[in-house]
Amino acid sequence: MDYFLQQVINGLQIGFVYALIALGYTMVYGVVGLINFAHGDVFMVGAFIGLYAIGKYHLPLFAVFLLATIGCAVLAVVMERVAYRPLRQAPRIASLITAIGVSLFLEYFTALNQVFGPNFYSFPRPFAVSSWGPGDISLTNIQAIIFLVTLSCLGALQFIVRRTRVGRAMRAVSFDPVTAGLVGVDVNRVISITFGLGAALAGVGGVLYGIAYPQVNTFMGVMPGLKAFTAAVLGGIGSIPGAVLGALIMGQSETLASAYLSSTYRDGIAFVILIGVLLLRPTGILGAAKTEKV
Amino acid sequence: MLIIDNVNVYYGKLHALKGISLRVGEGEIVSLIGANGAGKTTVLRAVSGILAPRSGKILFKGKDISGLPPHKVARQGIAHVPEGRGVFANMTVRENLDMGACTRRPGREVDESLDRVFSRFPRMAERAAQLAGTLSGGEQQMLAIGRAMMANPSMMLLDEPSMGLSPLLVEEIFHMITEVNRAGATILLVEQNASMAFSISRRAYVLETGSIVIKGDTDDLRNDPGVQSAYLGDL
Ligand SMILES: Nc1ncnc2c1ncn2[C@@H]1O[C@H](COP(=O)(O)OP(=O)(O)OP(=O)(O)O)[C@@H](O)[C@H]1O
Ligand SMILES: [Mg+2]
Numbered sequence: 001m002d003y004f005l006q007q008v009i010n011g012l013q014i015g016f017v018y019a020l021i022a023l024g025y026t027m028v029y030g031v032v033g034l035i036n037f038a039h040g041d042v043f044m045v046g047a048f049i050g051l052y053a054i055g056k057y058h059l060p061l062f063a064v065f066l067l068a069t070i071g072c073a074v075l076a077v078v079m080e081r082v083a084y085r086p087l088r089q090a091p092r093i094a095s096l097i098t099a100i101g102v103s104l105f106l107e108y109f110t111a112l113n114q115v116f117g118p119n120f121y122s123f124p125r126p127f128a129v130s131s132w133g134p135g136d137i138s139l140t141n142i143q144a145i146i147f148l149v150t151l152s153c154l155g156a157l158q159f160i161v162r163r164t165r166v167g168r169a170m171r172a173v174s175f176d177p178v179t180a181g182l183v184g185v186d187v188n189r190v191i192s193i194t195f196g197l198g199a200a201l202a203g204v205g206g207v208l209y210g211i212a213y214p215q216v217n218t219f220m221g222v223m224p225g226l227k228a229f230t231a232a233v234l235g236g237i238g239s240i241p242g243a244v245l246g247a248l249i250m251g252q253s254e255t256l257a258s259a260y261l262s263s264t265y266r267d268g269i270a271f272v273i274l275i276g277v278l279l280l281r282p283t284g285i286l287g288a289a290k291t292e293k294v
Numbered sequence: 295m296l297i298i299d300n301v302n303v304y305y306g307k308l309h310a311l312k313g314i315s316l317r318v319g320e321g322e323i324v325s326l327i328g329a330n331g332a333g334k335t336t337v338l339r340a341v342s343g344i345l346a347p348r349s350g351k352i353l354f355k356g357k358d359i360s361g362l363p364p365h366k367v368a369r370q371g372i373a374h375v376p377e378g379r380g381v382f383a384n385m386t387v388r389e390n391l392d393m394g395a396c397t398r399r400p401g402r403e404v405d406e407s408l409d410r411v412f413s414r415f416p417r418m419a420e421r422a423a424q425l426a427g428t429l430s431g432g433e434q435q436m437l438a439i440g441r442a443m444m445a446n447p448s449m450m451l452l453d454e455p456s457m458g459l460s461p462l463l464v465e466e467i468f469h470m471i472t473e474v475n476r477a478g479a480t481i482l483l484v485e486q487n488a489s490m491a492f493s494i495s496r497r498a499y500v501l502e503t504g505s506i507v508i509k510g511d512t513d514d515l516r517n518d519p520g521v522q523s524a525y526l527g528d529l
Binding site for chain 2: 165168169171172174175176178179180181182183184185186187
């Protein structure tokens with residue numbers, strides 16, 4: 001039983017990180033109907049910003065998160081402006097292929113020696129690891145930070161989407177961009193903000209991931225990106241609560257699969273889930289045809 | 295107030311508006327009638343910036359607004375109540391009304407607009423917290439008009455507000471339109487229900503496959519045999 005509970009805690013750790021990434025996929029899909037395949041790479045850039053901010057500049061943790069947030073948001077806004085906006089009216093397949101191109105560009109461009117470099121780099125721990133807990137169950141301070149930071153981000157996001165003017169505009173655009181424009185919403189601006197917001201969350205996720213799994217590389221975003229995308233589809237793409245739910249399920253299933261079956265199943269399980277959802281319930285758990293998209 | 299001058303609009307190859315000219319003076323209610331597919335919605339979409347005319351000018355208060363994006367047109371003081379209501383079904387009634395005021399700074403004036411909408415549509419006040427998608431068709435139409443009123447517009451474009459409503463509700467909606475007009479908004483009303491539209495407007499235009507074929511005072515149009523047979527068959 002203790003072993004099981006421990007695995008659940010470990011599953012929450014990775015599940016929360018997936019949630020931070022999955023939100024960006026789902027929000028962007030909600031407002032523009034685009035699967036931004038470069039989103040996992042934005043997460044990677046967040047991790048590298050963390051690496052430099054901690055390892056080179058020894059900034060306090062709060063400043064590290066702030067930098068990663070801003071850096072990733074700016075990156076995503078530029079990406080949308082340069083790569084996706086010109087294709088807004090083009091057939092969907094064009095933006096999809098562009099997204100894959102942007103993803104590859106980010107992975108290989110940042111692998112240049114002049115940028116982040118092609119190797120695995122160890123992510124400096126900003127604090128010593130400690131843990132508490134009864135019996136065989138333990139909660140590390142890393143996990144505590146992941147839970148705390150992610151829950152605060154989710155709270156902040158919920159507040160922005162539900163209670164602010166910009167959040168209301170996001171929901172309006174996600175429901176009907178033409179009518180949103182008619183009532184005076186600057187749709188392009190809302191789309192930029194959505195990209196920025198999703199990327200900011202991925203940036204936070206990147207730093208947390210680096211702290212928890214302290215090795216970074218410019219291709220590190222690929223697998224978590226795919227899993228978070230699966231989580232968003234599982235929860236119902238376009239739905240914010242769905243993305244979080246899907247991510248938590250993903251975290252649990254891969255942790256439990258590697259604990260009780262074999263760690264080689266860890267990555268496989270994600271794709272079994274993806275294929276299963278697509279076959280059985282393509283709209284996802286919370287993604288009924290009429291759920292709100294953002 | 296609004297001058298549409300020789301405007302041409304295309305959907306791809308389809309020539310949807312063929313050199314349309316039309317004007318609406320300050321304080322007027324002007325109707326634009328025509329059969330299905332005549333291009334009425336297209337006229338309103340061109341004015342509010344959803345479609346860019348290929349040629350021609352659209353002047354609002356003397357300023358050329360053709361080619362401006364919709365949110366900038368809205369900021370000039372034009373509110374468009376789209377065809378088929380177009381409320382944000384995923385948001386509450388109150389949030390829909392707040393969206394209507396999204397170009398304005400929140401404050402006392404916006405609160406006054408909200409009070410005005412609620413006093414004119416008491417039903418909306420009762421249902422403020424209800425999701426707009428769960429309202430009846432008539433209530434959604436009222437909400438769409440209420441949302442447009444929240445912008446405190448100097449001009450309102452209405453696209454078939456009577457569509458799909460019972461005669462009693464149509465009566466009520468048209469009464470509402472005259473009140474909005476009396477409160478200071480100039481109105482361009484698109485309708486298929488010509489007799490209702492004529493009852494509240496002094497001037498009208500008739501659109502047929504992308505061209506204005508008849509225009510004039512509604513009193514004259516009512517007696518025009520062509521208009522009678524095509525659009526007022528029920529009179
Ligand atoms: N998005 C579009 N793409 C292509 N053609 C369109 C589009 N919208 C309208 N049309 C065509 O343009 C013409 C005018 O359409 P419009 O919607 O303006 O007519 P309408 O007068 O509003 O008709 P209704 O009374 O049925 O609303 C029609 O022939 C229509 O098929
Ligand atoms: Mg129409």
